[in-house]
Amino acid sequence: MTHTHLHDGQAHALALENLSVVFGGVRALSDVSLGIHAGRGIEAIIGPNGAGKTTLFNVLTGVVAPTGGRLMIDGQDMTGRRQDHIFRRGISRTFQGVRLFAHLTAEQNVAIAARSVTGRAARAQGRFAPGWFEGGQGRDRTLAALDRVGLPAASRRRLPSQLTLWERRMVEIARAISSEPAVLLLDEPAAGLNTAEKARLRDLLARLAGDLDCHLVVVEHDMSFVMSIASRVRVLNFGRLLADGTPAEVQADSQVREAYLGTSHEEAGA
Numbered sequence: 374m375t376h377t378h379l380h381d382g383q384a385h386a387l388a389l390e391n392l393s394v395v396f397g398g399v400r401a402l403s404d405v406s407l408g409i410h411a412g413r414g415i416e417a418i419i420g421p422n423g424a425g426k427t428t429l430f431n432v433l434t435g436v437v438a439p440t441g442g443r444l445m446i447d448g449q450d451m452t453g454r455r456q457d458h459i460f461r462r463g464i465s466r467t468f469q470g471v472r473l474f475a476h477l478t479a480e481q482n483v484a485i486a487a488r489s490v491t492g493r494a495a496r497a498q499g500r501f502a503p504g505w506f507e508g509g510q511g512r513d514r515t516l517a518a519l520d521r522v523g524l525p526a527a528s529r530r531r532l533p534s535q536l537t538l539w540e541r542r543m544v545e546i547a548r549a550i551s552s553e554p555a556v557l558l559l560d561e562p563a564a565g566l567n568t569a570e571k572a573r574l575r576d577l578l579a580r581l582a583g584d585l586d587c588h589l590v591v592v593e594h595d596m597s598f599v600m601s602i603a604s605r606v607r608v609l610n611f612g613r614l615l616a617d618g619t620p621a622e623v624q625a626d627s628q629v630r631e632a633y634l635g636t637s638h639e640e641a642g643a
């Protein structure tokens with residue numbers, strides 16, 4: 374696979390400026406400003422239940438339009454733009470829980486995502502080549518993504534219901550990386566995995582950040598997992614950005630400790 378990088382020579386940046394989201398009377402996000410710079414890194418967003426983490430991902434991917442503030446991609450205002458527009462700018466995601474098409478095999482689930490985009494190379498040229506899937510790129514992209522996550526050959530032709538949770542998670546990640554994103558957002562990737570699987574996930578994410586030149590942003594409740602993979606951690610609480618720093622800095626922050634003490638997150642001190 375050839376990579377013509379979308380962000381060659383320039384920082385591929387996702388930025389939220391004074392972002393607010395209100396659902397009816399609920400203020401899910403209040404005046405959140407943050408920048409995500411592409412590069413080979415992994416950062417995390419943590420926070421108690423209802424802090425606004427998923428809403429933040431939803432704004433970053435165009436699922437939810439903000440009530441106030443702006444979403445900038447590469448310096449361009451993308452506020453209120455459709456999901457597919459944002460996706461084509463190199464922002465990809467996985468969802469809380471696993472969302473795969475039940476009637477399609479693992480391989481087909483990845484293929485439909487892989488063929489819906491032309492990938493980073495074509496995006497860099499500012500075009501979508503007609504017939505590229507028939508030309509084999511979609512298939513190459515699918516196989517490359519499945520190889521990258523390490524899904525065994527026998528599992529690729531199984532339906533999601535015939536796979537383990539870890540295998541389904543691998544398929545979801547393969548689907549998200551098949552578009553060769555510049556930024557990959559992962560919503561609770563470690564949820565439900567056992568210790569051995571979490572270790573494999575940790576290795577996989579580190580490899581993706583390195584090999585793919587993809588910047589990873591992880592929303593995660595498992596604090597020890599977060600602290601072991603992220604170089605930067607942002608903490609949301611009641612829709613506001615409470616802290617931003619290295620894992621050590623965030624863990625030592627008294628406001629963060631207080632925010633977690635009021636919740637049922639027993640893993641907060643881990």
Ligand SMILES: Nc1ncnc2c1ncn2[C@@H]1O[C@H](COP(=O)(O)OP(=O)(O)OP(=O)(O)O)[C@@H](O)[C@H]1O
Nearest residue numbers: 396399400401420421422423424425426427428429
């Ligand atoms: N579509 C919606 N309509 C109304 N309220 C919503 C909607 N989506 C989210 N909320 C509310 O916005 C707030 C933030 O929710 P969000 O799901 O973003 O939090 P979270 O940090 O991802 O929580 P969790 O850790 O439980 O997934 C919560 O109070 C939630 O109830």
